[in-house]
Amino acid sequence: MTITLTQGILIAVWAMIAGLDCWLQAFYIFRPIIVCTITGLILGDLQLGVIAGGLTELAFAGLTPAGGTQPPNTVLCGIMTVVIAASNNTAPTTAIGLSLPFAMLMQYILLFYYSSFSLFMSKFDKYAEEGDAKSFKRLNYIPLIIVVLSFGIVAFLSAYAAQAPMHQLVTSMPQWLTHGFELAGGILPAVGFAMLLKVMLKPQYFPYLLIGFVVASMIPFSNVLPVALIGVVFAMIEYYRSRSDAKTEAKLKELETKGDDMEDGI
Amino acid sequence: MTITLTQGILIAVWAMIAGLDCWLQAFYIFRPIIVCTITGLILGDLQLGVIAGGLTELAFAGLTPAGGTQPPNTVLCGIMTVVIAASNNTAPTTAIGLSLPFAMLMQYILLFYYSSFSLFMSKFDKYAEEGDAKSFKRLNYIPLIIVVLSFGIVAFLSAYAAQAPMHQLVTSMPQWLTHGFELAGGILPAVGFAMLLKVMLKPQYFPYLLIGFVVASMIPFSNVLPVALIGVVFAMIEYYRSRSDAKTEAKLKELETKGDDMEDGI
Amino acid sequence: MTITLTQGILIAVWAMIAGLDCWLQAFYIFRPIIVCTITGLILGDLQLGVIAGGLTELAFAGLTPAGGTQPPNTVLCGIMTVVIAASNNTAPTTAIGLSLPFAMLMQYILLFYYSSFSLFMSKFDKYAEEGDAKSFKRLNYIPLIIVVLSFGIVAFLSAYAAQAPMHQLVTSMPQWLTHGFELAGGILPAVGFAMLLKVMLKPQYFPYLLIGFVVASMIPFSNVLPVALIGVVFAMIEYYRSRSDAKTEAKLKELETKGDDMEDGI
Amino acid sequence: MTWKMVSKVEDVKSDKKDGKKKSLFTNHEISMLGIRSNLVQASFSYERMHAPGWTWAQLPFWEKIYKDDKQGLKDVMTDNMEFINSSPPLYPILMGLLLTMEEDHVDRTTIKGLKNALFGPMAGIGDAIFWFTIMPIAGGIAASIAKNGNVLGPLLFFAVYVFLFWSRIPLAHLGYNLGTRAIDVIEDNSKIISHVASILGLTVIGGLIASYVKMSLTINIGAGNGAINLQKQLLDKIFPNILPFAFVFLLYWLLRKKVNPIWLIVLTFVLAIVMSALGWM
Amino acid sequence: MTWKMVSKVEDVKSDKKDGKKKSLFTNHEISMLGIRSNLVQASFSYERMHAPGWTWAQLPFWEKIYKDDKQGLKDVMTDNMEFINSSPPLYPILMGLLLTMEEDHVDRTTIKGLKNALFGPMAGIGDAIFWFTIMPIAGGIAASIAKNGNVLGPLLFFAVYVFLFWSRIPLAHLGYNLGTRAIDVIEDNSKIISHVASILGLTVIGGLIASYVKMSLTINIGAGNGAINLQKQLLDKIFPNILPFAFVFLLYWLLRKKVNPIWLIVLTFVLAIVMSALGWM
Amino acid sequence: MTWKMVSKVEDVKSDKKDGKKKSLFTNHEISMLGIRSNLVQASFSYERMHAPGWTWAQLPFWEKIYKDDKQGLKDVMTDNMEFINSSPPLYPILMGLLLTMEEDHVDRTTIKGLKNALFGPMAGIGDAIFWFTIMPIAGGIAASIAKNGNVLGPLLFFAVYVFLFWSRIPLAHLGYNLGTRAIDVIEDNSKIISHVASILGLTVIGGLIASYVKMSLTINIGAGNGAINLQKQLLDKIFPNILPFAFVFLLYWLLRKKVNPIWLIVLTFVLAIVMSALGWM
């Protein structure tokens, strides 16, 4: 099938809504599971949208923007996975890999904004110093509008304008490449987890990483809730222990200061 | 089948024996698994008794009299489950639900005794003050006899005298009601566990409740021994840790008192 | 099949190499999995050697020489398991049991050396006192040569010279005895583990033994790595805890000494 | 326990350690004490709980100690009629221990203080071990065998409890022989042990909730190919046994709101029957 | 936090405890604060992160407080334009808390110090809970349903986040009502909580690596009967998911060597395509 | 370790930290030290255990250090002929460490004291790691492959131990380069590490008992339909591997009663054959 102009415009609108949410992190409709579903609806194949949503959500697990980082963009990835799958009859697993360049394009645009929006700061500072609430509020709309429009434009171009070359690319792809993209989608979450580990992993937390890994490997379950619960168990045990340790330490410190005071006194 | 008078009397005798044990908690033959088996034997269907015993035991798990509480009585429930199943050809799972009113009747009788036996206390006190060992001993037999007779009478009436209306009730019960009773038997242990939690659950023990739940859910096994062993593991680790913590605390306290003494001394 | 003289000699040579390694514990080619494989190669049935190696390795798990003890010798056991299996067409599981007397013979010879090599010590002491490095080095070769030759001779006699009576013994063995030997091979590791426990088990480590046992029983896996990882988890958690405890204790001790000093000072 | 009382106990202890005691009671009598400990609940009432049965069980022994001391007998009987509640299977140790103290004519208030200090914690420990651990395990195993109609199930269960009944005898001897030294053990450890017993007990209860409470929906959502079974394809995918867990906590919350347990049973039945009628379970 | 600052906060606290505060803001306004907390990332830049959005979200409230105090408004706006970064879903509590302080005209440096002391730890806690625990669990469950084409998957996911969105309202009230007492809670516990949140977060990440990273070799070694499949008969026997674990740690090691994350993605694709071309995966 | 000795070591350490040491030995020689550490068990006897082999392994290095000091060589040889026993794979570190000390002519008694203080704990740590963890894991994996007749099993096992053999070289360098600073690490941590190694070791042994000891009854109780298989329907329902666990603890108990291990093997064989003859296993 081909994407009609109406569909292209609808997709652009949806990209703007989801993109705004992606920027503000309010309703999490920017996650692939939602983005794909709505895109499927727009393209008239809800079923495909839902299935692609499930698969893409898993591939993007762990790829979070925590700490102000920017992973490949889930809105673009979600839209393009469904678009590619629908318009080329590709399996969604392969489409995920093919949609990644678009996701990375958007990622880079956002990263560019993260840097360049610094330019507005002097203005903000000025309004703040002047106590000019009205201008301050208004100024906030500008970055928002820039971001939202960018989402709309990129989505429209990717989904509607680029469909011909995209189709050609996809149909001429050899089997090993298709399969390679599929594999990549399955390995991709590793990148997100490695980034998390870089932020969170201190040596003393390694045993917990390990127990989570071992439990999940040994007891395959449809989600990580059991593992999370075991994490809760360890965390709670440690919580009560830390509290009592903190008390002991506080007492020790008290005694030390007392001791010092007395020494000084003597 | 109908319960003969001889069977009715045998059941009453058995109820008295098991009831005495239920009151004293000596041999635990008051638990459904034993009560059902013997009742089955009396009714000439040992097999049924054993099966019903297994099922009723599970339904009454957690319903313990710990702390002086009284759950629905296991002796009556055990007897009546087998009686109802045998005389109406009901499945034991459904019979459990139907036997519950009898179990609750006996429960309330025992609760009444728990309150009213206070009346004997002034007598006991008097004999104690007088050092009258003989009368003191004799007086203890009275509550025992009251309890034992009650068990015999209630069991006889329930199993023998009430069988006609019981039969009518059971045979006229619609399928959804029968199934409802069956379901109730399966949910019943929840009541016992909730009561236990009310006594035992403090926030710092929640993680252990959770780990027990998670492990039993993830590794289904025919009994809770694996879970209990994991409980033993955590308990032992905590035991050795608590001991060393207690030592540290003792030392701290010592130092504190010493410090205070010295301050006073100065 | 019968063992040819060439094969007998090759086995003796291999026994000397593996025996040297067994004495020095360098390459661990003295473990059954290697010994059996090479013996199979010598006898022209690599497949049999490899299979027997796997089975014998498991039977000898836990039977370690840790702490200077001597378990039944793995080199002789490995060689004889394959020899018996090959020359009598016995199942390797049964052959393990039958090879044990040879393994125990070698065990006793080595134990004898452990005691009698004390005789060399006065010589060593003398060379040391004289600073006679050359003689000291040379003297070390004597025990090595004795050990290596013993391995060669025992292996040659067992594998080549004793094969006729061995064959007769094996073929005349009733089924129950064969099966008994097989069972014994499966139970044998218990001995090794009991010996380990005698050295390592203090009450405070019992919970860890238990968790290892429970986890391995509940989650059957092809090796103990998952259990080892759980051990690592507990060990690491305990490591960080012990370190912080040690700090607290150090502080406490400091305070105590300070306190004492001050008391003395006053 | 006040400091004073402890120091008194200390005196007793040091007295005791000096020489082998010349015991008033024969081995057989101590065994009988263990068996008589089964009488504690004979005249159970909420006012005094085990007091009359507890007194009854030990009466013959006090009669022997205070043979020529009527006042002594009166005192000990009166003292023991005070409210008492603890875990029955642990009574033999306590009775044995207190018997040595009576025999040594330890100060009455010391004995009383000790009793009050020990019984509470031991109830918690005993319940965690006997009611919440041994019984569900023995019951669970036995029931799983019995369900197939094999009589070995109830026999096994019975064997466990005959053993526990019998164990009262050695426990009585233990209490009697350790004497006041048993206090050290219990005293030092009772806080820790009850902490530890709670850990064990709650782990087991967690497991029991998952194993014994059976709730499972039969509702389907959607129709045709995409239809999903609410239990198998949603709840079980979130977490198995999530309904039992939630329901236990609902009941727990009701109990904390002071709802009478009997209403919980009624609620359970109503729920079960309604769900059955609706075809939802 | 310096000692001086804390003591100032103490003063505030004791002031506060005395009587019920006469609140300047209506319930509805506090609810709006919760909803406006969604604006913090509006003008996100690496230079100040949430500062402009944070200021924007609270501006209407400050305008009310400093209605007749232009300088006050200038000060509060300027102060809040300092770099800020924390976990968005926790902002409502913080905003509520700081709002009481503004309302009580607490010393500016005290407020600033507090903000700096609280925001860092709360970022870690919030991320562990929201990004690394709730999202993968909600996402994982929803995805497992969606994969079969059932629209309940996305609906469930959406429901979770609508709930979280809504929860900002009660959280804002909580922060506002607790006021400076919330500091006690956060202050005393923030070190412990971030420690505990790390434990939870890393346990979950460990589980996620095993569940979500899919790598599996298709290579056979040897031929004929004795041939073994490298994945099933060697790697899976050593430990399942050993490849994903190893690969994550390879990437982790590269990141610590300051390799740009984008190269990790490139590496992943190149690896996947090469393995596919070789027929090894 | 006495206080005095430690303070001496402290001196040495501070000496050391000042400047880069001008090393007497080439890289290649240190590598040779690692390889020669395989000789420690050459003349093993219960009287001195590793002493003669330990001395032999290091002799060439001492000859170089004490080239012109015959008395020095005599002293070092005599000192090292004292009883020594530790975990062979850890010797390279110890040898490297002691070599720096010899090279720096550290006081003889200091070296001796250190040796005595370090070797015991390191035996326990090393055994827990090498004998009780690495070997059963490597052996178990390799055996599970070999059982199917695949030669990859023994090859894998061999590869692991070639790696461990090779690792002695870098370990020797580590010991030699860290020098006395290695003592800090080992000293501070040896109690904790041996504690921690015990935890690891016993967890693994628990797992090994369940995985490697094979006992299973074939007895049936009852007949016909209600007949139950003692193993499958009773023992396995109580707990799988309950027999192996019980048997190991029977043997453990016998060992603690000072029964010679050889009798345990005999007992095992008698039991197995009797059970086989009775048809019970």
Ligand SMILES: OC[C@H]1O[C@H](O)[C@@H](O)[C@@H](O)[C@@H]1O
């Ligand atoms: O890490 C804290 C915080 O950093 C940034 O502000 C964003 O990525 C948030 O999503 C994240 O919670």
Ligand SMILES: OC[C@H]1O[C@H](O)[C@@H](O)[C@@H](O)[C@@H]1O
């Ligand atoms: O809780 C302690 C104790 O209370 C009551 O005496 C009875 O219910 C006992 O079974 C229980 O052990």
Ligand SMILES: OC[C@H]1O[C@H](O)[C@@H](O)[C@@H](O)[C@@H]1O
């Ligand atoms: O126990 C320490 C040590 O003792 C002996 O030297 C040998 O058995 C070694 O294998 C072992 O590591």
